Amino acid sequence: MDAIAANRSQLAAALARVAAGDRAALRIVYQDTSAKLFGVCLRILNDRGEAEDVLQDVYVTVWRKAGSFDPARASPITWLVAIARNRAIDRLRSSAVSRRSEPIESAEDVRDDAPAALDLVVAAEQRERLKTCLGELEERHSAVIRSAFLDGVTYEQLAQRMDVPLGTMKSWIRRGLMKLRTCLER
């Protein structure tokens, strides 16, 4: 078993123990993943206090819902990231605080920013395939998809950032998603 698979199965085993009510196992999950999930929440919320609240909420949710994690169908880290993103986005939508509006990074920035081995838990193969498929999209489509995922912004905010009509933004994203799905399932 390679390091990634071992890492993944360790995390999956810890989640199984959490499902059985094992607090020590939740501590292990927290130690292994909290920095990643805090980074995810912070990126979306752009506010440490809010991100801390959401992070707490995320692990309490993990504690309650670990039983619904299915290692045959999901990788532990993407399951956890999905919980963190959903909680953070829900918090963002419910808060009246207006969000920063920043221009979307150019494809050049994306390449410079690509961290090689930040996360061993997502299989390299999965990462490579996503990268390849994103690369097959029109550049502006892949840029908005990436930005939407990382920043948790709405269609409307994306349209403002890119200075295009809302309908155009929806069309870009939906087309991008359709192509991405086809490509990833090849």
Added chain:
Amino acid sequence: MSETDHSDTPEGGDPIVAGEYVLGVLDASERSAVAQRIEREPAFASEVASWDERLGALADEVKPVTPPEATWSRIEAAIAAPAPSPTLGSLWQNLFFWRIVGIASSGLATACLIALAYLGTVAAPDRAPLLATLGQQGGQPGFVAAIGSGGSLVIVPASLLTANQKSMELWLIPTGTQARPRSLGLIAPSQPVRITVPPNLVPFVTPDASLAVSLEEPGGSRTGAPSNDIVAVGKLTNL
């Protein structure tokens, strides 16, 4: 397709709605409508899960940031209230029950009775449960545990034990070459605890495998292995 698409029901149907949800581009009311569908429609929920997997690797770009120390304490506090199973809790607190068992039983027999009575309500009847008496140093029984097929485990203290600020952790020690102890979670020194043995460990639940209880720092072993402070140990046997 025109460059501008004003329709709100996207071409591509559910898979695209699920993708939009995962991407996070929907507004609050759209998100809550989709969240309700996830709860109600398994096929749609699985579409969402597929998108979580497809796009999850994008999170690799996010730099990890260590959260403040206090966050873990807050999580620990939030999950602290133990939720004992109502069946078990009520049996444990039932005075009538205690009067009956008090008449003629030692702590050990009481513990056996409780473990088996309780397991009877959760275990499949097709296979006899495995039973272990976990002896302390000096031979006094410390706990009685019963494991039913499927991995439902009940562990009951058989004598008065104290953990002195430490946590008690239960370990499964498989037989043979796989003999490394595997944690089954934390238990309480003074009340019965029900644990579900994780599916990957169920194959190790065999006669002659052992159960052990160790004293660990609060929260349990950080190393994945028990400390040297083993308070009770015993072999599983067929009933």
